Amino acid sequence: MISANEYFNGTVKSLGYTTANGKSTVGVMEEGDYEFGTSSHETMTVIEGELIAQLPNNAEWKLYKAGESFEIEANARFKVKSVGQTSYLCTYK
Amino acid sequence: MISANEYFNGTVKSLGYTTANGKSTVGVMEEGDYEFGTSSHETMTVIEGELIAQLPNNAEWKLYKAGESFEIEANARFKVKSVGQTSYLCTYK
Numbered sequence: 001m002i003s004a005n006e007y008f009n010g011t012v013k014s015l016g017y018t019t020a021n022g023k024s025t026v027g028v029m030e031e032g033d034y035e036f037g038t039s040s041h042e043t044m045t046v047i048e049g050e051l052i053a054q055l056p057n058n059a060e061w062k063l064y065k066a067g068e069s070f071e072i073e074a075n076a077r078f079k080v081k082s083v084g085q086t087s088y089l090c091t092y093k
Numbered sequence: 094m095i096s097a098n099e100y101f102n103g104t105v106k107s108l109g110y111t112t113a114n115g116k117s118t119v120g121v122m123e124e125g126d127y128e129f130g131t132s133s134h135e136t137m138t139v140i141e142g143e144l145i146a147q148l149p150n151n152a153e154w155k156l157y158k159a160g161e162s163f164e165i166e167a168n169a170r171f172k173v174k175s176v177g178q179t180s181y182l183c184t185y186k
Contacts, residue, residue, distance in 0.1 A: 085112060
């Protein structure tokens with residue numbers, strides 16, 4: 001099953017699936033500011049576009065371009081600004 | 094707008110968006126055999142999983158792993174076998 005999900009009134013949409021590496025989602029964000037919470041460890045990789053992220057317990061905002069990734073621990077909150085529409089891969093462990 | 098699309102009875106789902114590079118989709122395929130048609134030039138890149146593709150006017154089947162891509166001309170048909178669930182990026186020009 002491919003699960004289709006929408007968040008923030010459809011401004012973030014994602015597709016969930018499973019590979020030999022475990023559970024993943026690919027998704028797209030509209031331009032805007034978002035705050036996400038994790039239930040497990042996540043690695044988020046920008047596919048196209050750009051994300052500016054503020055990771056948990058971190059005052060600094062950092063720019064992530066296509067191919068770049070960041071990790072977030074389980075049960076944490078992080079903030080993301082999407083510069084235009086951005087596609088991303090999220091892998092869970 | 095992020096467009097959500099389904100093909101082949103929901104066994105292929107994709108999200109369409111636009112960046113500075115032009116129009117793109119990210120999507121996921123269930124394990125299975127598919128034949129797609131193009132209306133414009135496409136570059137398909139495997140995000141996770143594996144695709145075995147037979148490109149237009151080509152008898153050979155070739156395996157594409159994560160990070161590998163192939164190009165298809167406009168107005169062509171090509172066949173793909175998805176090995177398990179596979180996520181992909183499609184960029185158009």
